[in-house]
Amino acid sequence: MEVYEHESRQRVLNCRTIRNCSTNEPTYDGSGSLSAIHKQVPSQPFIRPLDWAFYPTLCEIYAWLDELIDKFPKIVTGFNIGRSYEGRLIRGIKISFKSGKKAIFIESNIHAREWITSSAITYVVKELLFSHNRDVRTMAESLDWYVIPVLNVDGFVYSHKKERLWRKSRRPASPDCRGTDLNRNFGFLWGQQQSDPCSTQYAGPHAESEPEIKQLKDFIDSIPDGVIKIYVGLHSAAQCVLTPWTHTKELPEHYDQMMFVAKAFAKALATRFGTRYKCGSSANVLKRFTGGSKDWAYAVKGIPISFTIELPGKGRLSRFELPEQMILPISMELLDGFIGMIEAVKELGFGGQTSRSNCRGECVQYKQSPQFHEHNQFLAKKFKEDFQNKSDKIGEHRVRTQEKSKQSSVPQCLALI
Ligand SMILES: [Zn+2]
Numbered sequence: 001m002e003v004y005e006h007e008s009r010q011r012v013l014n015c016r017t018i019r020n021c022s023t024n025e026p027t028y029d030g031s032g033s034l035s036a037i038h039k040q041v042p043s044q045p046f047i048r049p050l051d052w053a054f055y056p057t058l059c060e061i062y063a064w065l066d067e068l069i070d071k072f073p074k075i076v077t078g079f080n081i082g083r084s085y086e087g088r089l090i091r092g093i094k095i096s097f098k099s100g101k102k103a104i105f106i107e108s109n110i111h112a113r114e115w116i117t118s119s120a121i122t123y124v125v126k127e128l129l130f131s132h133n134r135d136v137r138t139m140a141e142s143l144d145w146y147v148i149p150v151l152n153v154d155g156f157v158y159s160h161k162k163e164r165l166w167r168k169s170r171r172p173a174s175p176d177c178r179g180t181d182l183n184r185n186f187g188f189l190w191g192q193q194q195s196d197p198c199s200t201q202y203a204g205p206h207a208e209s210e211p212e213i214k215q216l217k218d219f220i221d222s223i224p225d226g227v228i229k230i231y232v233g234l235h236s237a238a239q240c241v242l243t244p245w246t247h248t249k250e251l252p253e254h255y256d257q258m259m260f261v262a263k264a265f266a267k268a269l270a271t272r273f274g275t276r277y278k279c280g281s282s283a284n285v286l287k288r289f290t291g292g293s294k295d296w297a298y299a300v301k302g303i304p305i306s307f308t309i310e311l312p313g314k315g316r317l318s319r320f321e322l323p324e325q326m327i328l329p330i331s332m333e334l335l336d337g338f339i340g341m342i343e344a345v346k347e348l349g350f351g352g353q354t355s356r357s358n359c360r361g362e363c364v365q366y367k368q369s370p371q372f373h374e375h376n377q378f379l380a381k382k383f384k385e386d387f388q389n390k391s392d393k394i395g396e397h398r399v400r401t402q403e404k405s406k407q408s409s410v411p412q413c414l415a416l417i
Contacts, residue, residue: 112155237313268340
């Protein structure tokens with residue numbers, strides 16, 4: 001047993017992996033000189049193995065990715081899209097059980113303070129690789145998965161070390177203010193929103209001005225057209241599934257199809273604890289802005305199913321500071337939601353006749369069941385026991401998948417299977 005401190009607390013964990021965590025962690029002297037930022041210094045002495053009972057640091061996530069790459073060399077491929085402004089690698093993994101599959105692309109933690117997103121998506125990744133549940137296995141192996149657990153690496157590290165509620169990147173935006181809202185910097189209808197460099201939603205000096213976004217664009221451009229069929233930007237804490245558009249309340253051409261998938265996600269997610277997600281177009285459910293990733297993915301890259309998924313929050317003042325015991329139930333729900341989503345995409349055809357329905361009216365119940373909270377402690381404890389016993393019982397719950405309808409069932413159109 002190893003004992004170590006984290007944020008003024010002491011933890012006792014069964015640490016099988018204790019490594020020095022200096023790898024890829026640059027120092028930055030604030031001068032703006034890129035030559036100063038590649039010094040390698042130990043910044044955190046130990047890493048903890050992920051168990052979804054705490055919020056991992058970037059280093060811990062990267063160490064975990066390395067373990068997966070080592071353990072599954074024929075299935076998991078590591079990649080990086082380049083370095084952030086402060087010089088950190090922006091890393092991801094591709095999970096592919098068979099060649100020639102279509103793909104889902106997931107970017108997470110583009111907003112630094114939304115820690116639940118990287119925690120939840122790493123849980124999904126774990127299940128894709130380790131679960132024996134039939135529904136999970138079918139989902140995992142029916143398409144390729146590109147996952148970048150932390151896109152805004154500089155902001156994420158800053159939110160861990162200095163300012164918990166930091167949202168933006170860390171490149172100086174003016175003499176007084178740092179950071180760009182990276183989810184306002186994509187190259188579709190950029191520039192119709194916040195131009196104040198000190199705003200938390202500053203869009204940058206021009207489209208794709210930020211290295212994190214430019215390199216993400218270049219990486220996605222390197223994947224052959226037509227391979228990526230689903231794009232997900234993972235956020236918190238509005239508890240909803242959002243389709244394009246974000247700049248207008250008018251609905252996109254494929255709104256019906258995307259809502260069919262969004263509703264399948266929300267329905268499957270609700271099965272476990274009764275949690276209800278809103279769903280609808282971004283501008284209709286939340287607010288209007290431009291330069292976001294899902295509109296870019298849909299409009300510029302032609303990816304037919306493009307979502308923002310907003311995970312839940314808690315409280316009004318600190319809705320991004322979810323208690324750690326909520327990581328696991330929210331992550332399990334996300335996995336359930338993905339099962340419903342992928343099932344729906346398989347059923348969906350763009351020549352299909354999905355009926356136009358107002359999903360807001362059906363999915364708008366915006367509350368969690370009492371059982372959700374009551375189960376938190378139990379589930380976290382059970383999961384840790386299962387994890388330590390190297391068993392994999394989480395996910396055995398069978399999710400009722402989306403009911404097939406004659407109108408919507410046009411199989412193979414997306415050629416996901
Ligand atoms: Zn966000």
